[in-house]
Every structure is written in C-alpha cells, then in structure tokens.
Amino acid sequence: MRYLLWPTLPILLLLAAPGCGEKGGEADERPLSVLTFNVMCSFCPSPGLDDWQTRLPHLHEAIDRFDADLIGLQELFTEEDVDLFLDALPGHDAFYYVDPDPGSAPLAASPDATVFWRRDRFRRVDAGVYWLSPTPDEAWSGGFADNQIWRLLTWVELEQLTDGRHLLFATTHFDNNSPSQERSAPVVVERTGGRLAELPVILTGDFNSQPADEAFQILDGTFDETHALAAERTQLTTEDPPPPWDPANRIDHLFVDPARHEVLEHIVDLSRYADPPRFPSDHWPVGARLTWPAG
Numbered sequence: 001m002r003y004l005l006w007p008t009l010p011i012l013l014l015l016a017a018p019g020c021g022e023k024g025g026e027a028d029e030r031p032l033s034v035l036t037f038n039v040m041c042s043f044c045p046s047p048g049l050d051d052w053q054t055r056l057p058h059l060h061e062a063i064d065r066f067d068a069d070l071i072g073l074q075e076l077f078t079e080e081d082v083d084l085f086l087d088a089l090p091g092h093d094a095f096y097y098v099d100p101d102p103g104s105a106p107l108a109a110s111p112d113a114t115v116f117w118r119r120d121r122f123r124r125v126d127a128g129v130y131w132l133s134p135t136p137d138e139a140w141s142g143g144f145a146d147n148q149i150w151r152l153l154t155w156v157e158l159e160q161l162t163d164g165r166h167l168l169f170a171t172t173h174f175d176n177n178s179p180s181q182e183r184s185a186p187v188v189v190e191r192t193g194g195r196l197a198e199l200p201v202i203l204t205g206d207f208n209s210q211p212a213d214e215a216f217q218i219l220d221g222t223f224d225e226t227h228a229l230a231a232e233r234t235q236l237t238t239e240d241p242p243p244p245w246d247p248a249n250r251i252d253h254l255f256v257d258p259a260r261h262e263v264l265e266h267i268v269d270l271s272r273y274a275d276p277p278r279f280p281s282d283h284w285p286v287g288a289r290l291t292w293p294a295g
Helices: 012-017 050-068 079-088 180-191 212-218
Strands: 002-005 034-036 069-074 094-098 111-116 122-131 151-160 166-173 203-206 233-237 252-256 261-267 286-290
Touching: 002 050, 012 069, 034 050, 034 166, 034 203, 034 252, 050 079, 069 166, 069 203, 079 094, 079 111, 094 151, 111 122, 111 151, 111 166, 180 212, 212 252, 252 286
Parallel strands: 002 233, 034 069, 166 203, 233 261
Antiparallel strands: 034 286, 069 111, 094 111, 122 151, 151 166, 203 252, 261 286
8 A cells, every 4th residue: 555645646647648658550558547436416415524616626626636537426416517527627528317308307317427538538439327226227216215216327338549449437326225235236237247248347436335245245246346456556645644544444436347457556535625624525536547458
C-alpha cells in the first residue's frame, strides 16, 4: 500500500493520459483508467456533509484527479445533474436511461447509474439498461422487497477509435435494503456476466456489499475485483496521515475479467477539503488502471 498526497498526482495521470502509447493501425494497448463514484444525491441530507452546491466543485475535483477514460457515477437523479458533470468533463460523453413514454413514468429520466466515456478514445456502438428486479426488462419495476425503490444497471458497448476493439462498460447501484443485494447479483451475473463470452466487460458501481457478503461472492464468482487483483494499491489523500479506511468494509467496486485485463493499480481517494476537513460525498471515489492487451 502506498499513500499519495494528491498535489503530486500529475505523475500518476501522465501514465494514463490519452497521448501515451501506440496509435495508428496497430493495436492500442494504452492502460485504461476507470472510476466509480457515488456522489451522494443533490437532495439527500447527510450528517457531516455540506450542501450540494458547496460539495459540487469538490466532487468535480475528485473526478478530475483520476483523469479517467471510463466513469460510472451513482446517485444522479435528473438530467440537469448529469449536465453538471458533463460541463466539468468536456471531453466525455454520457449515457443514462430516459423513458420513451415519460408521461407514464415516475421520473422522465433515471441517471442514478450513469456512464461516461472519453470521446477521443471511444465511440458508442450500443447502450441499454435493465432493472434490478424479478422483471428486469420492465421499466421502473421495483426491487425484491416492499421497501425497495427501482434500481437499474446502465451499460454501453464502446469501440476504441484507434484499433476498433470493443468493450462493455457498466455501472449500477444496488439497493441498500436486504435482500436486494444478494438477489440483484444473480441478475447482473446473468445479464452482464453473460456478455463475457463476446467481449471484455468492466463492471462498476455501489453494490452496498462488502467482500464478505453474499452478493459480492456471487459477483466475484463470475468477475474479479480490481482491489484483489491489483499489483499496486494507492490511497490518494490531502492529509498525512490519511483518514482511516478499512478495505474490508468497501462497498464500491470495480469488477473485470482477469483473462482480458491486468490490474496495474487500484486507487481510493480519501481527500478532504475545508477546516475542519470534510469529504465531498458519503462514498469515496474508487479507480483502477488496467491493461487491455490485444488478442
């Protein structure tokens, strides 16, 4: 484990920058930089956190520190929320669910799980969602218990511009009420894990499940988590020593297929702002740098 005070982070970002690596007709084997972050919804009060407008620039700063090619954000609830992050990510495009019949929907859109990708590296080939419920193809279908609201997984198939290779990138947000986690995980294994035979899959999100939990174990039977696979683990921090963080309690995960990706680095950002120090969200940004060998 190493600790990295974030003002020195440009060295790290240089390794993942889009300009590094082979281009042209040859296979493009630059590392992929991936981020997942539950930004804590704009209307949700939480003890110890500032209001949304105060937190927003610090959320943007946290995302900027990763300079990620692929980003999965959770707890965006309006299209305006998405626009606030697109404005701060001018090199990225986004996809999230918009109901084709908004007159009959609880909300016009559901960006709770939104994916972003760097447009100078990828183009969107296909995209979609399914719902974490007994009826995954039924829009706005509820979860697995009476006290659960709708939840969904958002995915996008991307083509790398330099060499035409495809991957599937997905993000989701499991409900925090039991038994949603252990019942949502098999849906994800069937729907998204089933794509592994076709192409590389990178699955991110807030799974509300620690490594010891049944849901994590179900997912880990099909995918592998980057924290466990990483050759190096880094904690970004504005403080020395950093705030306490116990990886056994982590619930925000990045899953990959180790047959297609090597995890160079797993990164958690523990940076705080202000005095006394405060986090921008009730979750930490979690990222990884992956190889993506051709073949």
